[in-house]
Amino acid sequence: MSKTVKHKTADTPPSRLMPKRNVRPFFEKLAATIEEPVTELHFDSNFELLIAVILSAQATDVSVNIATDQLYPVANTPEAIYALGEEGLKPYIQNIGLYNSKAKNVIKTCRDLIDKFDSQVPDNRKDLESLAGVGRKTANVVLNTAFGQPTMAVDTHIFRVGNRTGLATGKNVLFVEQKLVARIPEDLLLDAHHYLILHGRYTCQARTPKCGACPVYEECMFKDKAKFLEL
The missing domain is CATH 1.10.340.30 (Hypothetical protein; domain 2)
Structure with missing residues (x-):
């Protein structure tokens, strides 16, 4: 009988995969709270x-x-x-x-x-x-x-959010990227990258996620989220 291997991600508790039915509400709720899903880098060209x-x-x-x-x-x-x-x-x-x-x-x-x-x-x-x-x-x-292509750039924030929430779990960034692209509805994919980065930067932070202020608390599969409700 083969053993089931559970992958753990750095600094992130184990996550269960978010049900597909929760993915669209997850992004709709992020969109309702993040007015501008854009990079915070300054540029004019x-x-x-x-x-x-x-x-x-x-x-x-x-x-x-x-x-x-x-x-x-x-x-x-x-x-x-x-x-x-x-x-x-x-x-x-x-x-x-x-x-x-x-x-x-x-x-x-x-x-x-x-x-x-x-x-x-x-x-x-x-x-x-x-x-x-x-x-x-x-x-x-x-x-x-720059070119409006529906790509997913997985940085440390997106890797953490994907694994912690169960949106897309995996042990490396390429796997998480591929899973995000496969699971996020096509009409939401263009802005999804920025929604996830900003959510990870300001709410779903690495050491102390602000679960009490999280707009996607209900959809999130983070098993320890109740411990962070006061943050």
């Missing part, structure tokens, strides 16, 4: 978004906005940032974690955008992921936010 998302890896949106609010008035095109060079770029982004490697990636990305894509941000996964510092998650953010 597809290129500015791309650079901000590259910089945001293992960093907060707040730290990235502090950097880009200083950088973009000086340089906000591939040509202008490339002209700064790595050493010229670093003073603008040194408040961000891993800024040395990020400066190298941003300069290389700018060079590739100029040489290979006529200084335009690609609108497809293959070309985006060919750029330095752009992995699947970054590509998904750009495809979703």
Whole structure:
């Protein structure tokens, strides 16, 4: 007789899968409480978004906005940032974690955008992921936010919320991404990424989820949610 293996996710108690009938109400309730399902990164062009998302890896949106609010008035095109060079770029982004490697990636990305894509941000996964510092998650953010494609970029917030609520459970981000895309109704998928991030950032927090203020408490399958009702 084979053993059933239960996967546990980092810092997240075991979750049961949310019934399919609860998925639409889950997002409808989030939509009723989150007025603007948009990124909190500052940007005014597809290129500015791309650079901000590259910089945001293992960093907060707040730290990235502090950097880009200083950088973009000086340089906000591939040509202008490339002209700064790595050493010229670093003073603008040194408040961000891993800024040395990020400066190298941003300069290389700018060079590739100029040489290979006529200084335009690609609108497809293959070309985006060919750029330095752009992995699947970054590509998904750009495809979703810049080009309106129904992708799901699974960061630490979405990975936690998916597993904790039972919306999409899995032991790695790709599995959770695939499960979310499969389970979320097509007409809700475009904004679902931002609803989940914002819910995870401000309500379904890692250490102390605010279950008492949670709009999707009834739909959530988190087995310990009653313990956090006072938060």
